[in-house]
Amino acid sequence: MAKLTFVGGIHPYDGKELSKDKPIKEVLPKGDLVYPLSQHIGAPATPVVAKGDRVLTGQKIAEASGFVSAPIYATVSGTVKAIEPRRVVTGDNVMSIVIENDGEYEEVEYSPVESAEQLSKEEIIGRVKEAGVVGMGGAGFPTFIKLSPKEPEKIDYVIANCAECEPYLTSDYRRMLEEPEKLIEGLKIMLRLFDNARGILAVEDNKPDCIELLKTLTKDETRISVKALKTKYPQGAERQLIYATTGRSINSKMLPADAGCVVNNVDTIVAIYHAVMLGKPLMNRIVTVTGDAIADPRNFIVRIGTNYHELVEEAGGFKEKPVKIVSGGPMMGFGIFDLDVPTTKTASALLCLTQDDVSKMEPSACINCGKCVEVCPGRVLPRKLADFAEHYDEEAFLSYNGMECCECGCCSFVCPAKRPLTQTIKSMRKMQLAKRGKKPAPKDDGKKAKA
Amino acid sequence: MSDLMKVSSNPHVRSKVTTSSIMLAVVIALLPAAGFGIYNFGIDALILIAVTVASTVLTELAYEKLMNKKVTIGDYSAVVTGLLLALNLPSTAPWWIGVIGGVFAILVVKMLFGGLGQNFMNPALAARCFLLISFTSIMTNFECDTYTGATPLAAIKSGESVDILSMVIGKTSGTIGETSMIAIVLGACFLILLGVIDLRIPGSYIVSFVLFVGLFGGHGFDPAYISAQIAGGGLMLGAFFMATDYVTRPITKNGQYLFGILLGVLTGIFRIFGPSSEGVSYAIIIGNLLVPLIEKITLPKAFGMKGGRRA
Numbered sequence: 001m002a003k004l005t006f007v008g009g010i011h012p013y014d015g016k017e018l019s020k021d022k023p024i025k026e027v028l029p030k031g032d033l034v035y036p037l038s039q040h041i042g043a044p045a046t047p048v049v050a051k052g053d054r055v056l057t058g059q060k061i062a063e064a065s066g067f068v069s070a071p072i073y074a075t076v077s078g079t080v081k082a083i084e085p086r087r088v089v090t091g092d093n094v095m096s097i098v099i100e101n102d103g104e105y106e107e108v109e110y111s112p113v114e115s116a117e118q119l120s121k122e123e124i125i126g127r128v129k130e131a132g133v134v135g136m137g138g139a140g141f142p143t144f145i146k147l148s149p150k151e152p153e154k155i156d157y158v159i160a161n162c163a164e165c166e167p168y169l170t171s172d173y174r175r176m177l178e179e180p181e182k183l184i185e186g187l188k189i190m191l192r193l194f195d196n197a198r199g200i201l202a203v204e205d206n207k208p209d210c211i212e213l214l215k216t217l218t219k220d221e222t223r224i225s226v227k228a229l230k231t232k233y234p235q236g237a238e239r240q241l242i243y244a245t246t247g248r249s250i251n252s253k254m255l256p257a258d259a260g261c262v263v264n265n266v267d268t269i270v271a272i273y274h275a276v277m278l279g280k281p282l283m284n285r286i287v288t289v290t291g292d293a294i295a296d297p298r299n300f301i302v303r304i305g306t307n308y309h310e311l312v313e314e315a316g317g318f319k320e321k322p323v324k325i326v327s328g329g330p331m332m333g334f335g336i337f338d339l340d341v342p343t344t345k346t347a348s349a350l351l352c353l354t355q356d357d358v359s360k361m362e363p364s365a366c367i368n369c370g371k372c373v374e375v376c377p378g379r380v381l382p383r384k385l386a387d388f389a390e391h392y393d394e395e396a397f398l399s400y401n402g403m404e405c406c407e408c409g410c411c412s413f414v415c416p417a418k419r420p421l422t423q424t425i426k427s428m429r430k431m432q433l434a435k436r437g438k439k440p441a442p443k444d445d446g447k448k449a450k451a
Numbered sequence: 452m453s454d455l456m457k458v459s460s461n462p463h464v465r466s467k468v469t470t471s472s473i474m475l476a477v478v479i480a481l482l483p484a485a486g487f488g489i490y491n492f493g494i495d496a497l498i499l500i501a502v503t504v505a506s507t508v509l510t511e512l513a514y515e516k517l518m519n520k521k522v523t524i525g526d527y528s529a530v531v532t533g534l535l536l537a538l539n540l541p542s543t544a545p546w547w548i549g550v551i552g553g554v555f556a557i558l559v560v561k562m563l564f565g566g567l568g569q570n571f572m573n574p575a576l577a578a579r580c581f582l583l584i585s586f587t588s589i590m591t592n593f594e595c596d597t598y599t600g601a602t603p604l605a606a607i608k609s610g611e612s613v614d615i616l617s618m619v620i621g622k623t624s625g626t627i628g629e630t631s632m633i634a635i636v637l638g639a640c641f642l643i644l645l646g647v648i649d650l651r652i653p654g655s656y657i658v659s660f661v662l663f664v665g666l667f668g669g670h671g672f673d674p675a676y677i678s679a680q681i682a683g684g685g686l687m688l689g690a691f692f693m694a695t696d697y698v699t700r701p702i703t704k705n706g707q708y709l710f711g712i713l714l715g716v717l718t719g720i721f722r723i724f725g726p727s728s729e730g731v732s733y734a735i736i737i738g739n740l741l742v743p744l745i746e747k748i749t750l751p752k753a754f755g756m757k758g759g760r761r762a
Contacts (some may be wrong), residue, residue, distance in 0.1 A: 007754075012464055091458070097604045167464070197627045240753060249756035325456045326463050356457045357465040364526070365568040367470055373704070383702060388515035404753035409462030416468045417568075423460035 003205070005230035006240040008076055008377040010144070010410045012233060012331070015168040018185055019290045020164035023299040024174050027314050029101055032306030034086050034342035035061060035072050036094040040140035042068030049095055053080045058108040058281060061097050070142045071132040073281040074099055077106040077302035077411055078430070088339050089327035089334045090102030096342070109126045109445040110331055111279035116189045121152075124193060124368045132345075137161065137236070137265035138332060140346040143272065147266065149257035155194040156260035162185050162203040162210065163236030169349050171286035172266040174299045176203070176210040180217055183266055184224070186273035190224055190262065197262070201451075202245050206231040209444040217398075234333060234408040236369055238263050240377050252378075252404050267348075280343060289315040292320035302347075308339040311350055313397030331409045361418040372411035372421055382411035386421045389428035397428055406427060470567075474527035476647050481534050481692065482636035487634040488627035491594060492542035496627045500537040500548045506553025510670035528567050532556050534693060534723045535575035537629020539685065539732070540582075543592050552578040573696045576689075576732050583732070594722070598624035604683040604728035615675060618682040623698030625684070632682045639691035651707040652700060652714075653690040657681065659715025668723055686718065689731035699739040706742075706749035712736045713745075 007014045018112060038044040043061035049055060052188060055074040062072040081100045099264060113119060129144035149155060160183065164172040187199045201218070203211050205228045218224045224318040229235050229244050241263060248259040258264050264272070267285055274280040290297035295316030302311065309326070312318065321353070326333040327341070328348055372382035380401045388397040404423065411421040471571055489497045511529040515522045536552050546754050556578035561570045583590045601605065602625045603613040617623055621631025628635075631719070642648045661677055670676040693715055694700060701710050721730025 010466075163533070211689075229727070241756075249755040251753060254755065323457055324463060329709070330464040332460040333461060333463065335463060337458050339456040351463075356459075356463070358463060359457050360460040361465055361469075364470055364523070365566060367473075367528075367568045367697045367703055368700075369473065370702045371468075373702055373751075377754060379751050381702060381751070400750065401753035401756070406754070407461070411466060412581070413462050414466050416466075416470045416473055418465060418469070420460065420463065426460065 004202075004227055004244040005232060006243050006377055007379065008375050008410065009232040009240075010235060010241055010375050010413050011231075012167050012413060015290065015435050016170050016173070016206075018168070018294075018297040019288055019299060019410040020170040020173055020198045020293075023153070023313070024178055024286060024299045024301050027302050027306060027311065028105075029076060029303055029306040029310060031101070031307055031310060033074075033076055033078075033083060033099045033101060033303070034096050034098070035074075036086065036088050036096045036342065036344060037062055037072065038094050039072070039304075039344040039346060040070045040134040040142055042057035042066065042070070042142060044095065045069060047083055049080050049097065051080050051082060052360060054078070054139065055080060055099060056106050056108045058110065058203050060281070060299045061099075061205045064132075064142075068142060068145065070134050071130065072097070073132060073283055077100045077104050078102040079390060087341055088344065089336050091334075091337070091346065102432050103380050106414070112244065113277060113279070115227045116192055116276055117278065123195050124189060124430040127279065128272055131271070131280065133268060133271045133275055134282070134345050135265065136271065136285055136345060137299040138328060138346050139346060140344075143268055145255045146256075146262055149255075152194050153256065154260055155197045155262055157262070158187065158190045158194060158197045158199045159261055159263045160199065160243055161236050161238070161241055162201055162207075162214075163241060164207070165204060165231070165233045165235040165237075166289050166331055166348075167233070168330050168351050169288050170290075171220065171299050171348060173210060174209055174437060175266050175270060175286055176207070179212065179270065180210075180213055181338040182270045182273045184214070184217055184221070185277065186225060188221070189272055190264070190269070191264065194262065197223075200245050201226045202230050202241055203227070204230055204231045222435055225429075233410065234377060234406075236265070237406055237408055239406065252406070285330055285343070285345065285347070287343060287347055288349040289312060289352075290349065291322070292352075293318050293320050293352035293354045295319040299341070302343050304343055304345055306343045308336075308341055309344065311343070312339060312352070316354065320354045322354060324356040324358075326351040326353070331413070333409075349401050358420075363418045365421045366417050366419055369416060370414065371414040372419070374412050375410040377408060377410065378406050380404050382421045385428070386419065386424040389424045392428075394432070398432070403429060403432065458591070459757065463523055470528070471526045473647055474531050476529055476645050477531050477644060478534060478646075480641045481538065481628070482632060483627040483634035484538055484688065484739030485534065485620050487539060488542070489580045491621060492597065492627060492632060494505040496542040496597070498546060498550050499540055499542060499544060499627065503537035503540070503553050504533035506550045507536070509564065510554050510557040512557060517738035520566075521626075523567060526567065529557060532561070532574045535628075536578050536731045538688060539575065539579045539626050541590065541593050541595075541625075542596050542627050544589055548586065548589060555581050560647060563733055568698055572699055573699045574737045575695050576693055576736050579732050580736060593624040595624070600624065602684070602728065603679060607679055607683070608728040613679050613683075615678050615682065618679060629685045629688045629698045631688050635687040635691060639687075642691075642746045648691070648695045651704065652694050652711040655711025656694055656714045656718075657686070659670070659712040660686065660718050661715075663716055664723065666717065680722070684722070684729050685693055685731035689718075690714075694729075694735050694738070697735050699742060700743045701742050701749065703749040703751055705751065706745045709745050709749060710738055710742070713741065
């Protein structure tokens with residue numbers, strides 16, 4: 001059988017060997033924890049605590065405001081120090097709750113269940129919603145909405161996105177090796193919601209040990225199969241993943257549910273497991289701290305809100321001076337100008353590099369080589385779109401399917417003239433979306449590419 | 452942390468392939484053909500190649516200096532143009548032909564239209580056609596010390612027989628770089644292996660050309676006639692090195708097939724029905740002019756449009 005994949009894509013240096021063989025380590029925060037009220041797509045959460053309040057680990061500190069939104073929970077016990085704007089990875093200042101850690105980790109009571117069988121479908125979705133679970137691959141779309149499509153009986157596949165195609169990232173890999181049963185149980189919980197669906201664990205074939213392990217553990221599960229995908233970026237982008245595993249293709253205006261699919265990444269599924277089985281809200285995530293500037297690159301289980309400085313310290317500090325620091329992977333992550341920002345629900349990695357390809361290489365004239373067209377998974381013409389964007393030719397940009405770009409970054413990566421194609425196209429897309437008065441379509445697109 | 456990091460939009464990594472590394476690869480790929488030309492035609496060929504390359508590079512340098520623009524000769528694109536132009540000249544041409552051709556290619560066809568990436572036709576071919584029209588007798592004089600007869604294609608056109616083997620090796624008369632099919636294919640394989648070019652355009656060009664001459668050439672699909680048509684003239688050099696010129700070929704995949712077919716048909720028409728036995732240069736520059744239209748009608752369907760399903 002031909003390998004499962006899609007048309008286009010690239011093979012960048014993957015840097016996974018830096019951190020893949022070291023077990024996940026827990027980090028206990030020392031300093032203050034910062035919780036931006038907007039760590040998901042949709043309306044920012046509304047604080048339910050005030051300055052001076054004492055909070056416990058697992059206590060709700062902000063509630064969802066509106067349908068597309070998610071609550072936020074304290075991940076340590078301590079005192080609310082301030083509710084004020086703080087800088088986040090995107091460089092914006094976002095209203096945040098600041099909690100002073102008392103170091104006691106006093107927890108609230110959770111309400112675990114023996115088995116998901118005793119819960120109704122509505123209760124399962126309710127628990128996921130209440131726990132504040134969002135897409136942890138990067139987009140941060142509230143998960144309960146994905147789990148409640150209009151016609152649940154029309155969902156044929158529930159896909160666990162275990163591709164982890166983004167270079168350097170190994171958090172999903174470690175999670176699959178160390179806690180595969182949580183992933184599988186989480187997938188089974190999702191399958192309970194969709195009576196006609198089959199579960200797919202979609203793993204890139206650069207992780208043969210995970211594929212073997214998951215196959216062994218699911219050999220008696222009739223509804224679950226493990227599928228090996230060709231290793232290629234952006235294999236884990238939602239639309240490319242659906243195509244590779246099911247042969248169905250959707251455009252940017254469609255939702256996975258339109259192709260009968262529900263897709264969630266590894267950490268999100270584990271969070272679903274915690275929410276449903278243990279009644280625990282989303283409080284931590286795995287972050288890969290890596291790059292050639294880091295002394296001891298590895299994965300950490302991090303309490304959300306922990307400052308990035310502390311993660312670097314835990315990883316042995318810098319062995320060389322970093323020039324560029326990225327929150328997330330090198331393809332889709334955000335460049336940050338200093339480390340003083342908090343970990344959020346969607347912070348998959350902290351990548352510290354001693355050289356910056358982007359500023360080192362100066363853009364020159366396009367030679368029309370067509371490499372961007374070859375690699376574009378959206379099958380558009382990046383070179384033309386960037387041209388139209390530069391000249392603000394809206395009509396041409398839209399008629400050449402500019403809005404179908406998923407911002408995966410493949411075109412900028414391959415461009416021999418080092419033109420910032422993705423950036424140019426992205427800016428134009430943002431302007432068009434703003435003009436339509438619409439928020440970015442409520443789904444993950446390429447932003448999910450990390451997983 | 453006191454000093455701030457560099458920030459930029461994603462992605463934060465770039466491939467190692469650059470414009471100059473691509474152009475350098477093309478230069479290397481042209482060396483077998485150039486080397487064989489020098490072996491075949493002697494020192495005259497070497498001098499002409501050197502003068503033409505110097506002319507293209509110095510023209511670009513002088514223009515950019517005079518216009519206070521950033522000097523871009525380091526990207527090797529002017530070297531590629533000069534080399535291609537030289538390989539399309541007869542070894543008997545005087546040195547000033549190379550100089551005029553080089554100036555025309557770079558100044559008129561490339562720089563005046565905005566420099567690298569902006570020219571609407573292949574500079575080397577446009578210069579060759581300009582020279583062919585302006586200095587017809589010089590440009591069609593293939594009588595040198597080694598060869599006194601007509602080029603193989605001219606011989607076929609007038610009904611004489613040709614030796615296929617010497618055409619494949621390149622021991623015939625013609626322009627400096629076009630005679631040896633082996634040397635050209637060797638260079639082309641190098642570029643294909645490096646991923647600089649692919650077979651879409653050369654493949655569809657050669658296949659459609661073969662079909663056309665088979666149908667209309669008056670010799671049917673006679674193997675000797677067909678192979679002579681393939682190995683003869685500028686077809687191989689044109690198909691692998693000039694029709695594939697990034698700037699002047701369509702960027703869409705389907706457009707590239709269409710472009711190749713168009714060139715095949717045009718070359719066939721010029722060779723069979725035209726007054727000259729050659730036709731590759733004119734076919735390619737006419738094809739270049741049609742590129743915007745070809746791109747317009749071959750716009751690809753974006754991923755997931757119309758909800759197509761994989762078979």
